[in-house]
Amino acid sequence: MKLKQLLALPVALLLVFSLNGCGTVTAPAATGKVFHYGTMAYGPAMQNASTDPHDTYCGWSTVRYGVGETLFKFDDQMGLRPWLARSYEQVDDYTIKIKLRDDVVFSNGKKMTGEAVKACLEDLLARNDRAPHDLKIDAMTADGQTLTIRSHEKMPDFINYLADPYSAIIDVDAGIHDRIAIGTGPYKAVRVDDQGLHLVKNENYWGPVKPKLDEVLVYSIPDGNTLTLAMQSGELDAVQGLPYASLPAFEKNGAYRILSSPTSRVYQAAMNYDTPALQDQRVRQAICLAIDKDNFVSVLLRGNGLVAAGPFPDTFPFGQGVQGPAYDLERAKELLREAGYTHTDRDGYVTKDGQPLTLRWLTYTSRQELPLLAEYAQASLKKAGIKVDVNATDNYKDFLKRGAYDIYAQAIVTAPTGDPGYYFMSKIYSGQPYNNGHYSSPVSDALIDRLNNTFDRQERFRLAREIGQQIVNDDAVFYASFLKMSVVMKKNVTGFAPHPCDYYEITPELDIH
């Protein structure tokens, strides 16, 4: 082979890497003060590539990028505060009266009235798949700046759902054109596509702090290395979702700032109760005991996480006090022996009635931590004698539909509404479509029913802790860790910080100096 051919191989490899790291950030002509923002959290894979809040999860983009706002918002402690609303009154168990601000205008200059909010919520109920199930609205009446909502079930956490991004208030009369919705936020979208958003200052913004930037360009960069290189090259002013492995490169550099915030996004693995082996609690408990969460967080997440005991972090009032299983490999082996699993050959795996204990671990790759957890769990469970076949695929929904999994690991925000009710109703309650483990416990169900009928906040929190402990006691779900979200920005960027709820990124306070 000629020298040229020999050289071609490493050159080709270098090209692959260099192409991987460039070409994504192509900014359109922009004028004035422009903020370039790279994120891994936007795009068709996340079902949020639009500013239409009523379309799947696009509300996240509406609120995150400052196009739309909700009637209520979360503060840094996940407490609820009025935003487009001025106040609310719980008339009875089924009725809520919301007083709206009378100084809010949409970006097209139209005033936000009770009728406009009613029309928006009606559109939400008509087009969003989750909202009708969450909100259970029976009737709405608008009178000036007052909106009265009646639900057909008791809804102690109704107001919390009005802080969910899908409840962002938009002018539905203006319609949605090219994925652009007319909201009330500090910025308005002029281009929205799969690759990102182009936002400009909303000159009609109603808030006390006016937007300081002329334009914001949001780039969807789903590859961690590309995002890192784009930030290092100076093409971006700030990034969200950098791989943990890249953070040290910025920590050592004085030109950047890193801010982190704990979130309620948990990495959890639901045990499939349809799997005969997992119907034995000793096996489920052995799995939970055999995986060392501390090591997972400190080494594999490089400390960018919090060890999880239950479904909610300790920083949330309804997450405190839940006791999770501590790593104990010997006890895990003992439990497997008690369950009738023995070592019969030299491959290190246990068997029962001649059948090896093999579990299919289903997960996806769009969250960088999940494949890490899968491979770590595989090696950890091997030590206990359990064979794990990892299926890390972005086609995971097909496998879920077919029931082709024994353990399903995912990353989910457990308190998107700042209340525990959502998680329990969607992931834990018997028969719910997103209860991927098919967990069914009369004790948990009864507690969740009580939670759904409890309006007192402290009592709700107490019940949530009790339910969380029950799930952990049943070993129905293995809670690995919570995400600590980090953003990296240039030193001259101000007013940009991660929020525990992961909803608010581009705000009027954001500025470049």
Added chain:
Amino acid sequence: MASHKRKKITLLLGLILLGLIASCLAEYILHYSPYEQHLSLALQGPSFQHWLGTDVYGRDLLARTLAGAKLTIITALAVALLSALIGSCIGLFCGYRQGKAVTCLLRLADIFLSFPTMVFAIAVAGILGGGTFNAAAAITAVTWPKYTRLVRNLVSPLRREYYIEAAQMSGFTTGQILFQQILPEVIGPVFITAALDLGTIITEIAGLSFLGLGAAPPAAEWGSMMSSSRLYMQTAPWTVFVPGAAIVITVALFQLLADSLRDFFDTKLVR
């Protein structure tokens, strides 16, 4: 001259065999399991204890790279042999016979040839699901037509040769004529083409694994190792460089071997 070429072939074959033997004995020589995780040793640079460093799970990269050699080379050999076998059999039949069945088979081969190899392999592996076996099947599916075309073109002129007609008149069956009379005439080019293909197949296997469509974790496959380590390219570059270098060296060795074999057989033909 021929002895020089023979020495070169022997040297290259020796190096490849040495790699395979080292790969098989890696666990016993190095005392490190390519699969056992030691998180306390995560992402350590090359050292006396770990010559090529460790990965994010604290696994010894030398042990994993050697384990990967076995998997990658054996899979590549299997794919090359199977593609050559399937393609050659169809090529023999198409070159010797005529008719609608032959036309259909040739058009089928043309259809497969028209697909860009990697794209088709991604589609097939995507449908069948991940795994080394499925990746190998996907690559085989797009590699065999090349052999069909090659063998068919070599066999067609032979059909009218006197010794073939003589064999037909002597009552030889079609199978005897194809495999006893014709096959020995075409096996050389098929062998060299397969050897030349090995490098490409290795990169395709690594490519599919890199995309998550090949070897599943924790298999020590080079493409998969590069893929899972690419996030550490800046902070622990050895985790990407080591399996990358293994691919480059192995592909280069196979290419050099194939070139030497071609030169060797060409010389014999001239002589």
